[in-house]
Amino acid sequence: MRLIQNMTTIAECPAPEYPVPNRVIKITVIGGCGVGKTALVVRFLTRRFIGDYERNAGNLYSREVQLEGEQVTIQVQDTPGAEMTDNGSSLSDHVTSAIQWADAVVLVYSVTDRHSFDLIDRLHQLVARAGGATMPPVILLANKADLLHLRRVDTQQGSFLARTLDCSFYEVSASEDYSQVHRAFNWLCCQLAKQPPPASSSSNNSASATTEKRRSTLIPRPKSPNMQDLKRRFKQALSAKVRAATSV
Numbered sequence: 001m002r003l004i005q006n007m008t009t010i011a012e013c014p015a016p017e018y019p020v021p022n023r024v025i026k027i028t029v030i031g032g033c034g035v036g037k038t039a040l041v042v043r044f045l046t047r048r049f050i051g052d053y054e055r056n057a058g059n060l061y062s063r064e065v066q067l068e069g070e071q072v073t074i075q076v077q078d079t080p081g082a083e084m085t086d087n088g089s090s091l092s093d094h095v096t097s098a099i100q101w102a103d104a105v106v107l108v109y110s111v112t113d114r115h116s117f118d119l120i121d122r123l124h125q126l127v128a129r130a131g132g133a134t135m136p137p138v139i140l141l142a143n144k145a146d147l148l149h150l151r152r153v154d155t156q157q158g159s160f161l162a163r164t165l166d167c168s169f170y171e172v173s174a175s176e177d178y179s180q181v182h183r184a185f186n187w188l189c190c191q192l193a194k195q196p197p198p199a200s201s202s203s204n205n206s207a208s209a210t211t212e213k214r215r216s217t218l219i220p221r222p223k224s225p226n227m228q229d230l231k232r233r234f235k236q237a238l239s240a241k242v243r244a245a246t247s248v
């Protein structure tokens with residue numbers, strides 16, 4: 001997995017003496033091939049639509065944003081297009097680990113691609129299985145809504161599927177409308193920001209587990225007990241010598 005550089009333009013300011021680590025929100029985007037996963041992630045994080053994206057092998061994007069008054073780091077993992085075979089595939093292993101890594105999942109299909117829509121149910125099952133006891137928050141995005149003449153999936157079908165899967169539904173166009181894309185991702189981020197931090201770092205919901213891990217690197221390590229022991233013994237020996245010298 002490649003970490004794409006932080007895309008934020010951070011205002012120039014002196015580094016604080018004791019840096020306070022940001023809360024980290026992790027989102028994984030999954031869906032069929034060519035449905036516009038990369039376009040959506042790039043649109044959300046940079047506001048731009050480039051139109052021609054490299055075939056993706058699992059990139060991780062990161063950006064710092066203000067969310068309800070708090071500075072948070074949003075990490076988005078863009079997964080390769082899922083092609084589910086009946087007996088599963090190595091690709092589903094990749095998608096499974098991407099789901100386990102995440103605090104929330106974005107399921108994407110293209111309104112121009114019926115097969116990508118049919119895949120959603122299977123991908124949702126994968127999320128449920130990988131999520132274990134705690135199902136992460138999930139939203140369903142129907143992308144490429146601008147391609148009216150190529151539409152193969154009605155809005156009602158998407159919204160019905162979302163209700164069945166118990167997740168929020170947004171029909172969007174990465175190419176035409178930033179605000180819809182932002183609305184969808186922002187809703188998910190706000191849901192996560194509201195969640196209380198998980199009790200243990202082994203939890204799938206790692207928003208604050210990551211913060212905890214990062215915080216631990218800021219705490220000075222305890223001194224080596226051997227060193228302290230040596231110092232104590234040295235002091236004892238020294239004071240014994242001083243006592244012997246003064247008693248002569």
Ligand SMILES: Nc1nc2c(ncn2[C@@H]2O[C@H](COP(=O)(O)OP(=O)(O)OP(=O)(O)O)[C@@H](O)[C@H]2O)c(=O)[nH]1
Pocket residue numbers: 032033034035036037038039040050051052053054055056079080081082143144145146147172173174175176
């Ligand atoms: N018209 C239109 N084209 C889009 C939209 N979103 C993405 N595309 C185009 O669809 C193609 C595939 O987009 P990608 O973002 O690469 O799709 P992907 O799901 O990441 O693809 P894989 O990683 O190969 O599975 C590109 O040519 C995009 O320009 C959209 O909302 N409208």
